[in-house]
Amino acid sequence: MRAMTMPGTSDRFTSDGTDRDAVTRAVEEAMDDDLDLPELTTLVRSLPAGWVVEVLDRLSSKRRAVLYRLLGKDQALEVFEMLDPTLQGDLVGALQDDDVAALFADLDPDDRVELLDELPAKVARRLLQGLPPQERDLTAGILGYPQRSIGRRMSPEYVAVRPEMTSAEALRRVSAHLDDAETVYTMPVVDDQRVLVGIVSLRDLMRAPVGTPVGEVMQRPDEVRATDDAEEAARRCADLKLLALPVVDNEHRLVGILTVDDALAILESADSEDQARIGGAEPLRRPYLAAPVSTLVRSRVVWLLVLAVGATLTVQVLEVFEATLEQVVTLALFVPLLIGTGGNTGNQAATTVTRALALGDVVPRDLGKVLFREFRVGLSLGVLLGVLAFAVTGLIYGRDIGLVIGLTFVSLCAMAATVGGVMPLLARVVRADPAVFSNPFISTFVDAAGLLIYFGIAKAVLGI
Amino acid sequence: MRAMTMPGTSDRFTSDGTDRDAVTRAVEEAMDDDLDLPELTTLVRSLPAGWVVEVLDRLSSKRRAVLYRLLGKDQALEVFEMLDPTLQGDLVGALQDDDVAALFADLDPDDRVELLDELPAKVARRLLQGLPPQERDLTAGILGYPQRSIGRRMSPEYVAVRPEMTSAEALRRVSAHLDDAETVYTMPVVDDQRVLVGIVSLRDLMRAPVGTPVGEVMQRPDEVRATDDAEEAARRCADLKLLALPVVDNEHRLVGILTVDDALAILESADSEDQARIGGAEPLRRPYLAAPVSTLVRSRVVWLLVLAVGATLTVQVLEVFEATLEQVVTLALFVPLLIGTGGNTGNQAATTVTRALALGDVVPRDLGKVLFREFRVGLSLGVLLGVLAFAVTGLIYGRDIGLVIGLTFVSLCAMAATVGGVMPLLARVVRADPAVFSNPFISTFVDAAGLLIYFGIAKAVLGI
Incomplete structure (x- = not known):
C-alpha cells in the first residue's frame, strides 16, 4: 500500500533517533503554539507515515483530528492503516462522511472488521452498505x-x-496477484475440494527447477481453525517462526491466512492486556497520552474498588483478634510486613504461571505438577526468609516474637505460592482470563488467610 | 532450513488441537513409563519439529537430552534451531562434541551468538575455533x-x-542467494559506499516492468543503528509492520538485517521480562516446567528479600506510633486495607506507564505531563473511594474514624498514583529497567508514606 517513491536520500530524514525526536517534537510544539497551518501542513506532509503516527499517538483526540486533516491523500490512508483501531474509531467521528467511506473501502478486510468493532452500530452498518459488493462479502x-x-x-x-x-x-499465479494478496511470500496449497494439503514459500518456488510440481517442494502445513482463539493462533505463528499461517474450517478447507504482522499486533495487545491486569487495571486500548484522564480513572476504579472491598475481609479478621492486639500491641507492627510478603509471594507465582499459560508452556492438566512445584518453591522461600526474620526480630523483640514471625513466614510463603500458582490454572479451567481472576482473589484470600495464620501462631506461641 | 517434504496428507497429523495434545501427551507418558526406546524413536521421528519442541519444553533437562538423542538428523537440527538458547545451552552439555560442532556450524550467525552467550567461556571458544573461517568472521x-x-x-x-x-x-541477484540469505523478501538498497539509500520488496521487484531501475521502485528506508537497543529496534520493526529492517553503522553503512521473526522473539522475551518484574521476580529465561525448583526459588528470593527488607520501614513507622495505637487500637484494623489500596494504586500507575514506555507511547521528557495526569487520576480515585469509605466506616465506627479513613484514602491515592506514574520515567532517565526499579521503590515508599499520612490525619482529627 506504500506508493511513495523516494527522490534520493535526504539528510533531514535519516532515521537517526535524535532527528526523529526533534521533528516530532517540532510538530507537537507547532500544535501548542498559535497554529501556522500552511507551515505545519508542509512539515507534516514531508514526514514518513510512521513518524506521523507517533505524533498522532501523543495528541488529544481534538488535536489529532486537526493534524490528520492536514495530511496528503495517500499519506492519510497510509497513516490511517497504521493507527490503533480505537484511534481510527475516534477519527471516523471527526471526518467527513465521504472521506470515511473512501478510507473504509481502501482498508484490508481484516483491518476493516477491527474498525467496525470500534464504531457505533449505526455508523458500522452505513459504512458496510457503502462498500462495493465483493469487498462487502469478504468483510461479512x-x-x-x-x-x-x-x-x-x-x-x-x-x-x-x-x-x-x-x-x-x-x-x-503469484505474479497475477501481486497487487491484491495479503502476502505473496507464503502460499497455501489446496486440492480441488479447497482442502489444505501443504504450504509453499515463494523462495522454494523460485528455487525449484521450472517443471517441478508444487507437490514436491511444498511442506507439511501447520494450520489453525478459524474458530480458534486469536491469541493462541498468533502465538503459534510466532513460535513456529512462520511468515504466514493458513486458517481452515472444520473440514480443513482453507478460509484465510494469518500473516506474521497481524500475529504481532495480536500478541502485542494480548501482552498489554496481561500486563495491565497483573498491575490490577483494565487494558487502556489506546496510547497512554491519547487517553483522557477519565478513561484512565475508569480503567482503574473498578479493580481498585473490588480489591478494597476484598480487603475489608482483613478488617474483619483483625477485629476478631482485637483483644489479642490490645494485649500485645507489638503484633500490630508486623502486619504490613507480613501481609506484603504474602502478597508478593503470591503475585510472583501467579505472574510466572500466567505467563507460562500464555506462552503455552503450561496447560490446565499440569495442575498437580504446578501445585507441587509451587508448594516446594514457597516452602523454600519461607524457610530462607523465616530463619532470617527469626534471627533479626528475635534479637530486637525477644525470642517469642521472633519465633512467631519466623514461623509465620514459613507457612505464609508456602500457602501464598501454592495459591498464587494454582489460581491462574483454575481461572483457565473455568474459562476466565487468568490475569483477571488471579489478582483480586489472591490479594483477598492470601491477606486474610495470612492474618489468620499469623494470629493463630501468635496465640499458640505466646500462650494467649 | 526445513528440508522435509510431505508424502501426502496424513490424518494422524492434522494440527487439530486435540490430536496434537494427544500425541505430545503420549510421548510424555512413554517417557514416564519404562522406556520402550525403539517405539518411542519411531513416534518422535514421525512428529513435526514444532511438536517435538513443545514436548522438550516440558521435560527436565536429563529427559530432554534422552529424547533429543532419539531424533533423526535433519529433524534434530530443525528442533535445535527452534529451542530457547538456554535450553540449547543445556543440551550442548549433554551431547557428543562432534554432534555439537555440526549443530553449531549449521546455525545462523545470529542464533549462534545467542547460544554462545549461554555457554561457558571455554566451550564457546572451542566451538568458535571449530567453525569454517567465513562463518567465524560473520559470528565474530x-x-x-x-x-x-x-x-x-x-x-x-x-x-x-x-x-x-x-x-x-x-x-x-536475489535468485543467486536463495539458499544463503536470511530473507529474500526485503532487500536493502545501497550505493557504492555501502550506504543504505532505500529498501525494496521482492513483490515490488516482481511487479516492476523488466527494465525499471531499482531506484524507481524502492522506498525510503527505515533503519536502526547496530548499537541501538534490541528491544526498541524490534518494537520499531513491529510498529512499522516490516518483514525486515536494515541495520546500519554510524556512517549509515549497511551491516545487517533484522527480520520480523527475530524481532518477534526479542519482543516476546522482553515482554516476559517485564511481566516477571512487574510480578516481583527475575525472568526465568526457560519454560516454566523445564526450570528446576531451585531456579524458581533463585528467580524470586532476591526480590522477596529486597521487598521484605524495604517493608521493615513500615515496622519502624508503626513503632513511632505505637503509643497512638495503644490509645486507639481500632486504628490497627485498617492498616492492611490502607496499605493494600496504596500499593494497588501505585502499581496500577507504574504498570501503565511502564508499558507505555516499552511501546514508545511515552518518553522521559513527558515527565511533567505524566506527573500531572497521574496526580489527577489518583485524586479522582481517592475521592471516589474516600467518600465511600467515609460513609461505610462512619456508620460502623463513628464519624471521626470515618473521617480519618476517608481523608486518608484521598491523600493516599493521589500520592501513590503520582509516585507510581513517575517512578518508571525516573528509572529510564537513570538508565535502569523501569520494571525493576519501580516495584520495590513504590512498595517501600508508598507503604511507609501511607502510614505517615494515616497516623498524621488520625492524630489531627482525633486530637491525640
Whole structure:
C-alpha cells in the first residue's frame, strides 16, 4: 500500500533517533503554539507515515483530528492503516462522511472488521452498505466468526496454488496477484475440494527447477481453525517462526491466512492486556497520552474498588483478634510486613504461571505438577526468609516474637505460592482470563488467610 | 532450513488441537513409563519439529537430552534451531562434541551468538575455533556489538541491491542467494559506499516492468543503528509492520538485517521480562516446567528479600506510633486495607506507564505531563473511594474514624498514583529497567508514606 517513491536520500530524514525526536517534537510544539497551518501542513506532509503516527499517538483526540486533516491523500490512508483501531474509531467521528467511506473501502478486510468493532452500530452498518459488493462479502465472511477468534483477524485475500501445478505455473499465479494478496511470500496449497494439503514459500518456488510440481517442494502445513482463539493462533505463528499461517474450517478447507504482522499486533495487545491486569487495571486500548484522564480513572476504579472491598475481609479478621492486639500491641507492627510478603509471594507465582499459560508452556492438566512445584518453591522461600526474620526480630523483640514471625513466614510463603500458582490454572479451567481472576482473589484470600495464620501462631506461641 | 517434504496428507497429523495434545501427551507418558526406546524413536521421528519442541519444553533437562538423542538428523537440527538458547545451552552439555560442532556450524550467525552467550567461556571458544573461517568472521562481527544491542541479534546474511540495477538484474541477484540469505523478501538498497539509500520488496521487484531501475521502485528506508537497543529496534520493526529492517553503522553503512521473526522473539522475551518484574521476580529465561525448583526459588528470593527488607520501614513507622495505637487500637484494623489500596494504586500507575514506555507511547521528557495526569487520576480515585469509605466506616465506627479513613484514602491515592506514574520515567532517565526499579521503590515508599499520612490525619482529627 506504500506508493511513495523516494527522490534520493535526504539528510533531514535519516532515521537517526535524535532527528526523529526533534521533528516530532517540532510538530507537537507547532500544535501548542498559535497554529501556522500552511507551515505545519508542509512539515507534516514531508514526514514518513510512521513518524506521523507517533505524533498522532501523543495528541488529544481534538488535536489529532486537526493534524490528520492536514495530511496528503495517500499519506492519510497510509497513516490511517497504521493507527490503533480505537484511534481510527475516534477519527471516523471527526471526518467527513465521504472521506470515511473512501478510507473504509481502501482498508484490508481484516483491518476493516477491527474498525467496525470500534464504531457505533449505526455508523458500522452505513459504512458496510457503502462498500462495493465483493469487498462487502469478504468483510461479512470475517464478521461471521466469533469475537476473539482468529477468523476475525485473518485475511481472506490469499493466493492458493495446487499440488499438481508446476513451479512456473505457480509463480505465474503469484505474479497475477501481486497487487491484491495479503502476502505473496507464503502460499497455501489446496486440492480441488479447497482442502489444505501443504504450504509453499515463494523462495522454494523460485528455487525449484521450472517443471517441478508444487507437490514436491511444498511442506507439511501447520494450520489453525478459524474458530480458534486469536491469541493462541498468533502465538503459534510466532513460535513456529512462520511468515504466514493458513486458517481452515472444520473440514480443513482453507478460509484465510494469518500473516506474521497481524500475529504481532495480536500478541502485542494480548501482552498489554496481561500486563495491565497483573498491575490490577483494565487494558487502556489506546496510547497512554491519547487517553483522557477519565478513561484512565475508569480503567482503574473498578479493580481498585473490588480489591478494597476484598480487603475489608482483613478488617474483619483483625477485629476478631482485637483483644489479642490490645494485649500485645507489638503484633500490630508486623502486619504490613507480613501481609506484603504474602502478597508478593503470591503475585510472583501467579505472574510466572500466567505467563507460562500464555506462552503455552503450561496447560490446565499440569495442575498437580504446578501445585507441587509451587508448594516446594514457597516452602523454600519461607524457610530462607523465616530463619532470617527469626534471627533479626528475635534479637530486637525477644525470642517469642521472633519465633512467631519466623514461623509465620514459613507457612505464609508456602500457602501464598501454592495459591498464587494454582489460581491462574483454575481461572483457565473455568474459562476466565487468568490475569483477571488471579489478582483480586489472591490479594483477598492470601491477606486474610495470612492474618489468620499469623494470629493463630501468635496465640499458640505466646500462650494467649 | 526445513528440508522435509510431505508424502501426502496424513490424518494422524492434522494440527487439530486435540490430536496434537494427544500425541505430545503420549510421548510424555512413554517417557514416564519404562522406556520402550525403539517405539518411542519411531513416534518422535514421525512428529513435526514444532511438536517435538513443545514436548522438550516440558521435560527436565536429563529427559530432554534422552529424547533429543532419539531424533533423526535433519529433524534434530530443525528442533535445535527452534529451542530457547538456554535450553540449547543445556543440551550442548549433554551431547557428543562432534554432534555439537555440526549443530553449531549449521546455525545462523545470529542464533549462534545467542547460544554462545549461554555457554561457558571455554566451550564457546572451542566451538568458535571449530567453525569454517567465513562463518567465524560473520559470528565474530556480531560478537563485537554490545550486549542487548540489535547488532547482536541481526543477521549479517542479507542480499543487497544497487539503485542503478534494473529490476531484472536485482531479481537475478536475489535468485543467486536463495539458499544463503536470511530473507529474500526485503532487500536493502545501497550505493557504492555501502550506504543504505532505500529498501525494496521482492513483490515490488516482481511487479516492476523488466527494465525499471531499482531506484524507481524502492522506498525510503527505515533503519536502526547496530548499537541501538534490541528491544526498541524490534518494537520499531513491529510498529512499522516490516518483514525486515536494515541495520546500519554510524556512517549509515549497511551491516545487517533484522527480520520480523527475530524481532518477534526479542519482543516476546522482553515482554516476559517485564511481566516477571512487574510480578516481583527475575525472568526465568526457560519454560516454566523445564526450570528446576531451585531456579524458581533463585528467580524470586532476591526480590522477596529486597521487598521484605524495604517493608521493615513500615515496622519502624508503626513503632513511632505505637503509643497512638495503644490509645486507639481500632486504628490497627485498617492498616492492611490502607496499605493494600496504596500499593494497588501505585502499581496500577507504574504498570501503565511502564508499558507505555516499552511501546514508545511515552518518553522521559513527558515527565511533567505524566506527573500531572497521574496526580489527577489518583485524586479522582481517592475521592471516589474516600467518600465511600467515609460513609461505610462512619456508620460502623463513628464519624471521626470515618473521617480519618476517608481523608486518608484521598491523600493516599493521589500520592501513590503520582509516585507510581513517575517512578518508571525516573528509572529510564537513570538508565535502569523501569520494571525493576519501580516495584520495590513504590512498595517501600508508598507503604511507609501511607502510614505517615494515616497516623498524621488520625492524630489531627482525633486530637491525640
